[in-house]
Amino acid sequence: MICPLSGRGEGRLRRVDLAGAAHLELVSGVIQLRPEDAMVEAMLRGWRAQQTARGLREETIAERERLVRQFQVFTNEYPWRWTPAHVDEWSLSLTGERHLAPATVRAYQGTLRIFSEFLCDGRYGWAVACEEEFGPGEHPVAIVHEWNSIAHLQAYEGDPEGRPLTRKELQRFLDYADDQVDRALRGKRKGALAAYRDATLFKVMYGWGLRRTETSKLDIVDWGRNPAAPQFGRFGSLHVRYGKAKRGQPPRRRNVLSVFGWAVEAVSDYVENVRPRFGFADHPALWVTERGGRVKPPEINARFVSYREALGLPRTLSPHSLRHSYVTHNTEDGVDRRFIQVQVGHESDSSTAIYTHVSDDFMNTALRKALAPVLGPAGTDGKDR
Secondary structure, eight states: OOOTTSOTTSOOOOOOOOTTOHHHHSOTTOOOSSHHHHHHHHHHHHHHHHHHHTTOOHHHHHHHHHHHHHHHHHHTSOGGGOOHHHHHHHHHHHHHTSOOOHHHHHHHHHHHHHHHHHHHOTTTOHHHHHHHHHOTTOOOOOOOOGGGSOOOOSSOOSOTTOOOOOHHHHHHHHHHHHHHHHHHHHTTOTTHHHHHHHHHHHHHHHHTTOOHHHHHTOBGGGEEOOTTOGGGGGGSEEEEEEEOOOTTSOOEEEEEEOOOHHHHHHHHHIIIIIGGGGSOTTOOBSSBOTTSOBOOHHHHHHHHHHHHHHHTOOTTOOHHHHHHHHHHHHHHTTOOHHHHHHHHTOSSHHHHHHTOOOOHHHHHHHHHHHHHHHHTTTTSOSTTO
């Protein structure tokens, strides 16, 4: 199948100097020892130039290139010989052998679609260049279609067992984290400062509804005052600079207002009395290690898992469950949904709704309120009114 974007059959398109065009990447008059490999490298250079011109981040471009190279190794073929059948086999290996989530496989398929569409686009000239170099019929075609890629049918595709911590589980977890500080102090062991840091870190994740990466990249200067809540002092607002980014774009920023007084007290005590004891006054990070580094997301996950296992809590709970808990508990407490949505950085309310797992008590209370006009304030059938 010839790609409809290639322009063949209607006369060769006028050559233009688009970033990523074949004539800008291929060196004319040079005989390559391995022309197929040289063509692949030129294609990837061109794709990189095209994405750079569109303003995509270097990390995104590099990640996409790695995936394309992995696909080439899997197929053991060159891009102008790829077919939709290769995508079928590759997708099957991702789901059946590597057990990747549907959203991950779809993202991988999307990267291949973008690359193949770039090669097929007649404005860049790669299809013509391949036929001139390797002969008639040797040209790239579109390999990812609706019928061989995973459709996006629902808003949430994560683990259906994922849930927030109940209020009782949350209290147990935070109490256990505090207990680790006391145990280290009583036993005169090292690690008391780290235990205090981690206990505060988990309180901040819940208290401001943060993700792991957002939490790990916080700096001390990210805290600020909120004129509407002067009682919180310099911790009335938190500027999150590394929010979840849209694909290919820089991290999104947001301001999260402080709502829990106990959480403000915890982080205030940590910053003023505990953080200085690490001895790295010039380090900008809020969460520093004993060696002067910044706490990384995997370390947050490891500490959470160790506490969860010690308490015998369900394995489905993760650090992200603290963020779920923030949304759920605020919803149960009657906080405005739009406020919660802005706090956690969701563009749409449907995303916030995914995070909401209200308790049975909340649902029963809401049910009684809904039925009150029919059944009466006493919850009867209305006959006694």
